[in-house]
Amino acid sequence: MKDLLSSRNNEYAIDETDRGKEKFYLASQWQLIWWKFKKHKLAVFGGIILLILYFSAIFCEFLSPYTINTRFENYMNLPPTKIHFIDENGRLQRPFIYKINQTLDINTFRYIIKEDKTKKIYVHFFTRGERYKLLGIIQTDLHLFGTEGSPVFLFGTDTLGRDLFTRCIYGARISLSIGLVGVFLSFVIGLILGGVSGYYGGNIDNLIQRSIDFLISIPNIPLWMALSAALPRNWPVIKTYFTITIILSLVGWCGLARVVRGKLLSLREEEFALAARLAGASEWRIITRHLLPSFTSHLIVSITLSIPSMILGETALSFLGLGMQPPAISWGVLLQDAQKIESISVYPWRLIPAVFVIVTVFAFNFLGDGLRDAADPYAR
Amino acid sequence: MLNYIIRRLLMFIPLLLILSIVSFVIIQLPPGDMLTTYIMRLKMSGVQISEEEISRLTSLYGLDKPLYIQYLKWIGNLLRGNLGYSFLWGRTVNEILAARLPLTIFISILTTIFVWAIALPIGIYSALHQYSVFDYIFTSIGFVGLSVPGFLLALILMWFFYNQFGINITGLFSSQFVNASWSLAKVLDMLKHIWLPLIIIGMSGTAGLIRTMRANLLDEIRKQYVITARAKGLTEKIVIFKYPVRIAINPLISTIGWMLAGIFSGEALVSIVLNIQTVGPVLLQATLGQDMYLAGSITMILSTLTIIGTLISDILLAWLDPRIRYGEVGK
Numbered sequence: 001m002k003d004l005l006s007s008r009n010n011e012y013a014i015d016e017t018d019r020g021k022e023k024f025y026l027a028s029q030w031q032l033i034w035w036k037f038k039k040h041k042l043a044v045f046g047g048i049i050l051l052i053l054y055f056s057a058i059f060c061e062f063l064s065p066y067t068i069n070t071r072f073e074n075y076m077n078l079p080p081t082k083i084h085f086i087d088e089n090g091r092l093q094r095p096f097i098y099k100i101n102q103t104l105d106i107n108t109f110r111y112i113i114k115e116d117k118t119k120k121i122y123v124h125f126f127t128r129g130e131r132y133k134l135l136g137i138i139q140t141d142l143h144l145f146g147t148e149g150s151p152v153f154l155f156g157t158d159t160l161g162r163d164l165f166t167r168c169i170y171g172a173r174i175s176l177s178i179g180l181v182g183v184f185l186s187f188v189i190g191l192i193l194g195g196v197s198g199y200y201g202g203n204i205d206n207l208i209q210r211s212i213d214f215l216i217s218i219p220n221i222p223l224w225m226a227l228s229a230a231l232p233r234n235w236p237v238i239k240t241y242f243t244i245t246i247i248l249s250l251v252g253w254c255g256l257a258r259v260v261r262g263k264l265l266s267l268r269e270e271e272f273a274l275a276a277r278l279a280g281a282s283e284w285r286i287i288t289r290h291l292l293p294s295f296t297s298h299l300i301v302s303i304t305l306s307i308p309s310m311i312l313g314e315t316a317l318s319f320l321g322l323g324m325q326p327p328a329i330s331w332g333v334l335l336q337d338a339q340k341i342e343s344i345s346v347y348p349w350r351l352i353p354a355v356f357v358i359v360t361v362f363a364f365n366f367l368g369d370g371l372r373d374a375a376d377p378y379a380r
Numbered sequence: 381m382l383n384y385i386i387r388r389l390l391m392f393i394p395l396l397l398i399l400s401i402v403s404f405v406i407i408q409l410p411p412g413d414m415l416t417t418y419i420m421r422l423k424m425s426g427v428q429i430s431e432e433e434i435s436r437l438t439s440l441y442g443l444d445k446p447l448y449i450q451y452l453k454w455i456g457n458l459l460r461g462n463l464g465y466s467f468l469w470g471r472t473v474n475e476i477l478a479a480r481l482p483l484t485i486f487i488s489i490l491t492t493i494f495v496w497a498i499a500l501p502i503g504i505y506s507a508l509h510q511y512s513v514f515d516y517i518f519t520s521i522g523f524v525g526l527s528v529p530g531f532l533l534a535l536i537l538m539w540f541f542y543n544q545f546g547i548n549i550t551g552l553f554s555s556q557f558v559n560a561s562w563s564l565a566k567v568l569d570m571l572k573h574i575w576l577p578l579i580i581i582g583m584s585g586t587a588g589l590i591r592t593m594r595a596n597l598l599d600e601i602r603k604q605y606v607i608t609a610r611a612k613g614l615t616e617k618i619v620i621f622k623y624p625v626r627i628a629i630n631p632l633i634s635t636i637g638w639m640l641a642g643i644f645s646g647e648a649l650v651s652i653v654l655n656i657q658t659v660g661p662v663l664l665q666a667t668l669g670q671d672m673y674l675a676g677s678i679t680m681i682l683s684t685l686t687i688i689g690t691l692i693s694d695i696l697l698a699w700l701d702p703r704i705r706y707g708e709v710g711k
Contacts, residue, residue, distance in 0.1 A: 214399075216638055217638070218399075218679070218683045218686065219640075219642070219644035219683065222645065222663055225648075225663055225675070226663075226667060229667035229668070229670055230670075315529075316529070320649075320668075322664075322668065344538065344542075354535060354536060358527065361528070361529070
């Protein structure tokens with residue numbers, strides 16, 4: 001904005017700023033929001049990270065060299081494989097790994113991992129591997145990368161010799177989608193209850209507001225834990241998934257309902273709402289056609305900012321063994337292996353899923369922050 | 381003032397009632413009644429349970445009666461201070477919690493104090509020096525605090541301290557004090573260990589509080605009365621601390637309740653990770669073993685504590701802000 005309006009000493013300046021102004025006045029609200037959002041570098045960065053994460057979740061079979069249940073019995077609890085770019089002569093090469101040899105140390109009963117510098121194995125890209133169905137439709141065996149001779153484990157392996165990188169990427173499916181599904185559910189409940197509360201006011205409003213006060217005064221982790229205790233451990237994955245989503249949304253809708261109510265309360269007194277009412281529009285029409293669109297951007301912000309707490313909720317529950325159960329995998333389930341100090345001091349790479357969680361939460365918070373600044377493009 | 385407090389106390393009762401219903405629903409949620417599960421489990425492990433014991437437990441919880449009678453029995457026991465029986469531990473819930481609840485409350489109160497003591501000065505500083513280097517640093521740290529959940533931070537720190545310094549940060553006591561009875565040495569030992577859990581649990585609360593305090597104070601110091609005060613020649617200290625800071629703090633006091641809920645949540649998770657003997661780990665075991673009386677009681681107690689916290693914060697707010705004492709009462 002500022003640079004559009006500040007006049008320059010250039011003789012074309014007036015012309016330029018006028019054109020800028022015209023562009024500014026003609027732009028739709030969404031265009032203005034987009035312009036303002038683009039200026040927020042961190043938010044754009046967060047958005048890009050999230051796009052990458054969600055895309056890798058969708059195409060996880062292609063991106064990962066193996067499948068979740070591929071076991072390498074000879075490579076249990078292996079640290080991340082080192083990818084080399086420079087060979088023994090100091091020359092730059094395409095990425096390769098050395099063959100890994102394990103020997104058991106009789107004294108400590110620990111495996112000693114050694115790279116066999118004589119056996120160089122190149123990392124192949126777009127290579128053939130295990131068969132899978134891309135997006136559940138296309139049969140293929142193409143993987144982004146892979147090796148022949150000795151397997152490559154970017155993040156190491158677990159106790160059963162399964163590739164942690166593969167499992168992290170597959171785990172993103174549940175971890176990332178539960179945020180979206182959960183927020184969608186909270187959004188529907190929040191929109192309805194918040195809308196009713198804000199539009200009708202009176203006793204209903206009071207009742208709903210007290211319920212919200214009550215719900216947010218219960219510490220949510222203990223509540224979630226107690227509720228998910230009732231989940232039978234042998235339920236099918238999809239059933240557990242949706243039940244957990246519902247448990248998480250049980251508290252999640254409160255914040256959204258508050259935003260909706262607050263906005264409705266202030267907007268219904270606005271003149272355009274009065275005008276619509278005088279013109280004989282029905283209540284439903286006023287709400288859906290006039291009031292809702294004017295705070296959609298604010299809703300998007302609150303939605304973005306409430307996704308992380310959903311993801312964290314699922315991670316915490318699964319981490320404790322109360323949420324998703326293996327063989328289903330999410331980042332929380334993967335972190336179950338990293339609960340004890342004995343485990344992470346010896347196998348620190350088991351903490352890698354935590355990095356994914358933290359990066360995701362950061363990205364959502366950055367994005368949400370940028371969106372919040374952009375949501376009201378007419379401010380200031 | 382007294383009027384206000386009485387009104388708040390009266391509102392406390394229906395809340396507790398609803399809370400007890402919610403807790404009871406939680407207790408009833410798992411399929412099958414717990415006594416049968418308990419007897420099954422005992423039989424599987426080869427322990428014989430006498431008929432008298434079964435009938436005693438059945439009548440104690442009214443398990444042969446309809447649900448609402450079970451509820452009434454449960455709440456009756458609750459009011460008499462009897463929280464039920466943990467089938468998993470084979471002890472009464474009172475016994476189990478007696479040792480752990482005080483520690484939970486102690487850590488939570490300490491965390492709350494810590495959060496306020498850290499966040500307020502930083503928030504005030506950030507607002508008064510907006511866009512300064514330290515403001516940026518504090519805002520960034522605050523952002524990290526909001527984004528990194530306590531239990532993951534605890535995991536990472538656990539690994540970091542062990543890896544770098546060979547220190548195990550789990551537990552609240554050095555090994556020689558774990559089973560020792562309370563003494564001055566044990567308290568001192570605890571204080572040596574407690575600061576890290578405190579920071580981890582309080583981090584997100586601190587970050588949130590810094591943010592709100594900064595925003596509130598920024599709004600306030602732009603107002604005209606501040607300009608007037610300054611124009612009248614008051615010293616900067618009085619200008620800032622006499623009014624804007626006090627007004628900026630008021631809305632924060634009303635959020636103590638939510639903050640407490642967050643602290644209890646964080647405390648439970650972090651305690652599980654760091655193996656601190658509070659109610660958190662018990663709750664986990666109870667939920668994993670579907671020991672519902674224990675799980676329900678803990679949920680009930682923690683929620684009640686939060687609501688008491690809200691109550692205290694409301695009274696505190698009324699005491700600090702006469703507008704609420706007089707104006708809002710009539711509303």
